[in-house]
Each structure stands twice: as structure tokens, then as C-alpha cells.
Amino acid sequence: xxxxxxxxxxxxxxxxxxxxxxxxxxxxxxxxxxxxxxxxxxxxxxxxxxxxxxxxxxxxxxx
Amino acid sequence: xxxxxxxxxxxxxxxxxxxxxxxxxxxxxxxxxxxxxxxxxxxxxxxxxxxxxxxxxxxxxxxxxxxxxxxxxxxxxxxxxxxxxxxxxxxxxxxxxxxxxxxxxxxxxxxxxxxxxxxxxxxxxxxxxxxxxxxxxxxxxxxxxxxxxxxxxxxxxxxxxxxxxxxxxxxxxxxxxxxxxxxxxxxxxxxxxxxxxxxxxxxxxxxxxxxxxxxxxxxxxxxxxxxxxxxxxxxxxxxxxxxxxxxxxxxxxxxxxxxxxxxxxxxxxxxxxxxxxxxxxxxxxxxxxxxxxxxxxxxxxxxxxxxxxxxxxxxxxxxxxxxxxxxxxxxxxxxxxxxxxxxxxxxxxxxxxxxxxxxxxxxxxxxxxxxxxxxxxxxxxxxxxxxxxxxxxxx
Ligand code: SF4
Numbered sequence: 001x002x003x004x005x006x007x008x009x010x011x012x013x014x015x016x017x018x019x020x021x022x023x024x025x026x027x028x029x030x031x032x033x034x035x036x037x038x039x040x041x042x043x044x045x046x047x048x049x050x051x052x053x054x055x056x057x058x059x060x061x062x063x
Numbered sequence: 064x065x066x067x068x069x070x071x072x073x074x075x076x077x078x079x080x081x082x083x084x085x086x087x088x089x090x091x092x093x094x095x096x097x098x099x100x101x102x103x104x105x106x107x108x109x110x111x112x113x114x115x116x117x118x119x120x121x122x123x124x125x126x127x128x129x130x131x132x133x134x135x136x137x138x139x140x141x142x143x144x145x146x147x148x149x150x151x152x153x154x155x156x157x158x159x160x161x162x163x164x165x166x167x168x169x170x171x172x173x174x175x176x177x178x179x180x181x182x183x184x185x186x187x188x189x190x191x192x193x194x195x196x197x198x199x200x201x202x203x204x205x206x207x208x209x210x211x212x213x214x215x216x217x218x219x220x221x222x223x224x225x226x227x228x229x230x231x232x233x234x235x236x237x238x239x240x241x242x243x244x245x246x247x248x249x250x251x252x253x254x255x256x257x258x259x260x261x262x263x264x265x266x267x268x269x270x271x272x273x274x275x276x277x278x279x280x281x282x283x284x285x286x287x288x289x290x291x292x293x294x295x296x297x298x299x300x301x302x303x304x305x306x307x308x309x310x311x312x313x314x315x316x317x318x319x320x321x322x323x324x325x326x327x328x329x330x331x332x333x334x335x336x337x338x339x340x341x342x343x344x345x346x347x348x349x350x351x352x353x354x355x356x357x358x359x360x361x362x363x364x365x366x367x368x369x370x371x372x373x374x375x376x377x378x379x380x381x382x383x384x385x386x387x388x389x390x391x392x393x394x395x396x397x398x399x400x401x402x403x404x405x406x407x408x409x410x411x412x413x414x415x416x417x418x419x420x421x422x423x424x425x426x427x428x429x430x431x432x433x434x435x436x437x438x439x440x441x442x443x444x445x446x447x448x449x450x451x452x453x454x455x456x457x458x
Binding site: 030052 | 113117119147148151154155158162163391397398399400401403405
């Protein structure tokens with residue numbers, strides 16, 4: 001699965017991190033950190049996290 | 064379960080949240096009747112709230128999918144009643160103004176407005192704090208931010224009250240119509256004479272394809288912000304003060320360690336958030352949830368105050384405790400429509416509480432606890448008035 005984040009658009013709200021904390025986290029500067037190689041079984045959660053983002057900053061391509 | 068609850072009726076009781084907690088233990092979702100007599104599903108449990116608020120089968124576009132469900136026609140066309148991709152496209156255009164950097168820049172002005180209003184109170188007395196402070200403070204801030212001229216700000220309280228805590232659907236629609244008309248006029252004036260406030264910026268803003276926002280979109284956005292941007296904060300502040308004053312040990316803890324103010328704001332949001340319910344969603348297809356079937360076309364709303372007390376998430380949900388380690392509440396919603404203004408609301412509440420405690424070492428309820436009256440609203444959780452006795456020095 002390939003996860004791309006548009007950091008320009010990302011507003012540091014952490015909605016994605018609420019849905020898929022295994023994959024998304026905000027650092028102290030509200031910058032979004034993405035796990036580099038998430039386990040394939042997390043794919044559904046990652047898609048749900050992308051959907052939860054208010055500004056659509058995350059796109060996911062399933063492998 | 065076939066009982067239909069009237070949230071506005073329940074809300075008039077201070078015990079609403081406990082009542083909801085009991086209901087939530089038995090049903091994750093109930094039937095409720097809203098102001099215009101429409102029946103809706105209302106989600107109570109934390110688990111269903113988290114799940115369904117990001118579920119694309121529930122649409123915010125009540126306008127298109129359930130026009131009968133739009134409480135305030137014409138007012139909510141822009142952010143609230145849009146789905147992706149349109150919603151995200153709008154949201155990206157306006158979100159910069161509410162990002163953390165932009166909101167931090169508003170801090171000096173919020174402090175100034177806060178101090179001016181507190182100054183007017185004098186050194187001691189008893190006043191309705193909603194009238195004297197928690198209503199005018201956020202109104203000044205949101206009007207400044209948008210660029211509403213000072214002399215125009217008077218009718219806003221009535222509009223805001225009539226829209227969010229309306230006695231009837233007609234009163235709500237009349238107020239919304241007046242507010243919308245005012246905003247159309249304001250946008251027109253700003254198109255002729257550009258200004259550097261948020262509305263001025265949005266008039267000039269362009270999407271990637273070079274198009275801008277129409278007068279209708281801009282006005283709808285302005286109207287939504289004016290209502291959402293101050294009524295919620297007014298009641299959040301009043302509820303927070305009420306909670307602190309009726310839990311003296313919590314107030315003492317906060318006075319002793321002022322770094323807890325952020326946590327006190329979060330706990331106030333969790334314990335009795337002012338945005339009690341979300342706007343309506345509409346089911347785009349039949350949805351099985353919490354043991355019921357939500358039929359296509361039916362309305363669904365979320366009772367955030369119930370989810371935040373759900374015993375499945377916190378056993379002691381009915382205890383007001385500012386010492387909680389940042390409990391994850393849903394007072395600002397979740398998912399694509401997560402409150403755009405949450406940073407501003409948090410900052411206003413933090414500054415206001417700090418300044419009030421600084422200024423008044425003595426602060427107490429001006430009526431016996433239990434005699435305050437709650438608004439009978441199915442949308443906003445708040446007090447009709449908050450009489451406070453205050454003194455600069457302890458006498
Ligand atoms: S939900 Fe969207 S805006 Fe928020 S942190 Fe995640 S990517 Fe950024």
C-alpha cells in the first residue's frame with residue numbers, strides 16, 4: 001500500500017491519527033508522521049483514516 | 064424500542080447528561096423528535112459515534128438528499144451541508160485562517176477584548192456573566208476576524224439565540240433569513256471596497272481552476288461562522304465557569320496550579336460541551352447500526368454530550384475532573400466535518416478562564432447551585448443566565 005500526504009494541505013488536526021494510530025502520529029510541531037511500511041492488514045484502517053481527514057490530505061493506493 | 068424522545072424537553076433539566084448516560088447504556092441509538100417535529104435517529108454511544116461520523120454512507124448534504132431535513136434552508140449550503148470532494152475543496156480554501164499559526168496571531172486581540180470586558184465589571188458585584196462577558200467576548204472576536212463593522216453587531220445575539228436555541232422552527236427560519244440577508248449585504252459592500260479581514264480574503268481567494276466563491280457561498284459561510292463561532296464559545300465558557308464553581312475542589316486545584324487551565328477547558332468540553340448535537344446527516348442507503356436499521360433517506364444526528372459520558376469509555380464519566388489525562392472526547396465532532404474553529408474556541412476559553420481567575424480571587428455562583436436554568440434546546444447545551452458574585456479582593 002502506498003500512502004501519500006500532502007503536507008501543504010495537512011492542518012495537523014490528528015483526525016487520521018485517531019482512526020489509525022498505528023500508522024499516523026503528530027509530532028510536537030503538529031507535523032504528521034507516517035509509518036514507513038504499514039502491515040497490509042492495516043489497509044482498511046488507513047483508508048478510513050484518509051476518509052476522516054477534513055482536508056483530504058492523505059491518499060492511499062492499495063497494493 | 065419505539066419511544067421517541069424530545070431532546071429540548073430533556074435539556075431543560077440539569078440532569079440531561081445522566082439521563083442520556085442511562086439511555087446510552089441500553090441503546091447506542093434512539094429516536095428523537097426535533098424542533099420542526101421531524102423524527103431523527105440520534106446516536107448516543109461513543110463507539111457508534113466514532114464509527115458513523117466518518118462513514119461515507121451518512122451524508123451531510125441534507126439539502127439534496129432530504130430537503131425536509133434542512134432546518135435552516137439556504138443557510139448551510141457551504142461547509143456544513145456538503146460532502147467530499149466538494150466539502151474538502153472548500154475546507155482547504157478556508158482552513159488556513161483557522162490553522163494553529165493564524166489562531167495564535169489572534170491571541171493579543173483576544174486578551175485585549177477579555178480585559179476590556181472584565182474591566183467594565185469593576186472590582187466587585189453580581190452580574191449575569193453571560194450578558195456581561197461570555198456572550199460579548201467571542202462575538203467581538205469572530206466579528207473582528209470576519210470583518211463585521213462594530214456598529215452592526217447588536218442584532219447578532221437575537222439571531223444567534225433564535226437560530227441555535229430557537230423556541231420554534233419559524234423563529235429559527237426568520238432569524239436565519241435576516242442573518243443571511245445581512246451577510247449578502249456585507250459581502251456586496253466588501254466586493255466594492257476590499258478589506259483585509261477573513262471575508263475580504265475569501266472574496267479574493269481562488270480555487271486551483273481560477274474560480275472563486277459566489278456571494279451565496281460566501282454569505283452562507285459567514286453566517287455559519289457567526290453562529291457557530293460565538294454561540295458555542297459563549298456557552299462553553301459559561302458551562303466551564305458553572306462546572307468549576309459547582310465543584311469547588313476542582314476550582315481550588317486550578318487556582319493552585321494554573322498550568323491545568325488547558326485540561327480544565329478539555330474537561331468542560333467533555334463534561335458538558337456546548338455543541339450538544341451535530342447537524343443532521345442523511346442515510347444514503349440502509350445502514351445496520353447498534354441493532355437498528357437506519358433506512359435510506361432517514362435523518363441521523365449525534366449527541367456528542369452522550370458519547371462523552373459513555374460508561375464504556377469511562378466508568379466515571381459523570382465526574383467532573385480536570386485532572387484527567389487529556390481524555391479523548393468528541394466535543395468537536397470527528398472525521399471530515401471536525402470543527403473548523405476548534406483551535407480558536409480552545410484558545411478563547413483558555414485565555415478567558417485565565418484572565419477571570421487572575422482578576423477575581425473571589426468568584427461564586429450568585430444563586431444557589433441547582434437554581435440555574437438550562438436552555439431548552441436540542442442543539443446547544445447552555446444556561447439561560449449565569450449570575451456570578453465576584454470580588455477583586457477577598458473581603
Ligand atoms: S487528518 Fe488530515 S489534516 Fe489532520 S493530521 Fe491527518 S492528514 Fe493532517
